[in-house]
Amino acid sequence: MTAFEIEPGRLFIGGRWREAADGARTEVIDPSRGTVVTTVAEAGAADVDAAVRAAREAYDDGAWSGLSGRERGRILHRVAELIRRDAEELAALESLDVGKPITLCRAVDVTNAANDYEHYAALAHSLHGANRDTPLNALAYTRREPLGVVAAITPFNFPLILAGSKIAPALAAGNTVVHKPADETPLSALRMAALLAEAGVPDGVVNVVTGTGPVAGEALLRHHGVDKIAFTGSTAVGRHAASVAGQALKPVTMELGGNAAHLIFGDADLEKAVGAIIKGFVFNTGQFCMGGPRLLVARPVYETLLGILAEAVPGVPVGDPRSPETVVGPMAGEKHLRKVEEYVDLARKEGGRIVCGGERLDLDGGYYYRPTVIADLPNDSRVVQEEIFGPVLTVQPFDSEDEAVALANSTPYGLASGVQTGSLARAHRVAERLQAGIVWINDWAMLDPAVPFGGVKDSGFGREYGPEALAAYTKVKSVVVSLD
Ligand code: NAD
Numbered sequence: 471m472t473a474f475e476i477e478p479g480r481l482f483i484g485g486r487w488r489e490a491a492d493g494a495r496t497e498v499i500d501p502s503r504g505t506v507v508t509t510v511a512e513a514g515a516a517d518v519d520a521a522v523r524a525a526r527e528a529y530d531d532g533a534w535s536g537l538s539g540r541e542r543g544r545i546l547h548r549v550a551e552l553i554r555r556d557a558e559e560l561a562a563l564e565s566l567d568v569g570k571p572i573t574l575c576r577a578v579d580v581t582n583a584a585n586d587y588e589h590y591a592a593l594a595h596s597l598h599g600a601n602r603d604t605p606l607n608a609l610a611y612t613r614r615e616p617l618g619v620v621a622a623i624t625p626f627n628f629p630l631i632l633a634g635s636k637i638a639p640a641l642a643a644g645n646t647v648v649h650k651p652a653d654e655t656p657l658s659a660l661r662m663a664a665l666l667a668e669a670g671v672p673d674g675v676v677n678v679v680t681g682t683g684p685v686a687g688e689a690l691l692r693h694h695g696v697d698k699i700a701f702t703g704s705t706a707v708g709r710h711a712a713s714v715a716g717q718a719l720k721p722v723t724m725e726l727g728g729n730a731a732h733l734i735f736g737d738a739d740l741e742k743a744v745g746a747i748i749k750g751f752v753f754n755t756g757q758f759c760m761g762g763p764r765l766l767v768a769r770p771v772y773e774t775l776l777g778i779l780a781e782a783v784p785g786v787p788v789g790d791p792r793s794p795e796t797v798v799g800p801m802a803g804e805k806h807l808r809k810v811e812e813y814v815d816l817a818r819k820e821g822g823r824i825v826c827g828g829e830r831l832d833l834d835g836g837y838y839y840r841p842t843v844i845a846d847l848p849n850d851s852r853v854v855q856e857e858i859f860g861p862v863l864t865v866q867p868f869d870s871e872d873e874a875v876a877l878a879n880s881t882p883y884g885l886a887s888g889v890q891t892g893s894l895a896r897a898h899r900v901a902e903r904l905q906a907g908i909v910w911i912n913d914w915a916m917l918d919p920a921v922p923f924g925g926v927k928d929s930g931f932g933r934e935y936g937p938e939a940l941a942a943y944t945k946v947k948s949v950v951v952s953l954d
Pocket residue numbers: 623624625626627628632650651652653681682683684686687688689691702703704705707708710711724725726727728758759857859885924925929930
């Protein structure tokens with residue numbers, strides 16, 4: 471596969487493509503080469519205002535919110551079909567924009583995006599209120615109504631999937647949307663705007679404003695015409711977004727950072743566990759909120775497992791994301807690469823033992839870093855406690871189940887966690903004690919739109935996926951009808 475020409479991107483507002491009001495544009499970089507692939511319009515506050523107004527008008531005219539759930543579901547099914555029709559193009563776009571291996575884009579990003587729309591297409595006509603039994607001489611029932619205009623703000627690492635995880639349930643429930651994709655990875659959002667329109671989503675129901683967080687994101691966050699903020703990104707920006715929403719008393723979903731622990735007990739099948747361990751920290755070049763960058767290992771198997779990792783990790787194919795053999799591509803941007811380098815330098819200063827990796831990979835001018843395993847860091851080191859967001863695994867020993875759980879729960883984050891054990895009883899016991907929104911047993915990153923995910927503590931609140939997410943895009947109204 472070779473690089474291909476991408477048309478310059480424009481904003482999608484009210485069903486029309488347009489330039490930013492002030493004509494501003496920004497470059498999109500191919501992280502595997504460090505070269506400019508195209509430019510996209512950079513929205514200012516006036517463009518965001520136009521997008522929110524378009525979404526409000528579309529909501530108020532009822533062309534979408536007034537459809538039955540079944541009718542909306544039919545159109546969302548069509549979106550899933552169109553994603554599958556254009557799977558190859560979408561995969562190539564996502565790979566170019568984010569630097570993800572093309573095989574990953576096909577198998578995970580595009581497949582899951584289609585699954586998201588299909589899932590919520592099916593759930594769209596399952597939304598219903600309930601009759602309530604009361605002592606009143608009245609018929610009491612609840613209605614599930616859409617919220618109105620949803621602001622969807624998404625991060626750079628899974629652009630297609632994380633847009634779908636918001637837009638699909640928001641649309642299924644009858645809302646309209648303004649989507650602001652991440653500054654550095656806007657391309658698939660623009661392609662999806664065209665596919666949603668082709669599927670029959672009416673003008674103004676989904677609007678896409680590309681631009682920076684501090685300008686376009688901030689304007690969207692603060693816009694009085696927005697009824698809900700669905701945010702995925704870092705804990706620092708999420709904290710800010712939640713406080714702005716708090717002042718305006720707007721509902722929010724906050725999907726924030728992670729730093730998950732992967733617990734390896736002495737009774738685990740190590741040969742099998744090693745695949746899950748490697749997947750947990752190299753998947754998406756470690757730019758995975760639900761990755762497992764902290765490995766906690768029972769002391770009797772600690773050195774054995776380090777030996778297995780020292781052999782296996784250097785064999786993971788790192789390279790050009792266009793190659794079907796590649797498992798680990800470049801970091802999505804230069805600033806992300808620099809952050810990883812800084813953390814690995816810090817690990818050396820904090821007394822870490824570099825088991826393998828620990829350096830950049832010089833290839834085609836891209837932002838590559840070798841998968842890196844670091845042992846023996848103290849638990850209070852910054853490298854253990856903070857979110858690195860790169861292909862770096864820290865490994866620490868533990869002496870008891872209690873200590874393993876305490877170490878796992880010792881960071882501010884609580885998004886995901888994993889347990890490798892041969893004991894069913896231990897698996898359930900430990901899963902209950904882990905502070906995380908999802909716990910995987912004897913594998914890593916098993917995800918499906920039917921299974922809710924989200925965080926606790928500094929990883930945020932609210933859930934995406936499952937009927938839980940659909941409910942979060944609705945408000946409940948009670949109707950009480952006198953029978954006198
Ligand atoms: P980020 O917080 O820098 O940016 C996320 C989005 O917020 C982007 O669209 C950005 O432009 C926007 N933004 C930035 N400043 C803003 C502001 N002042 N007002 C409004 N919007 C603003 O995050 P990132 O670097 O793109 O993504 C990586 C982070 O996202 C990591 O911390 C990762 O763990 C997290 N993440 C979480 C999940 C999850 O499901 N919990 C999933 C993926 C990524």
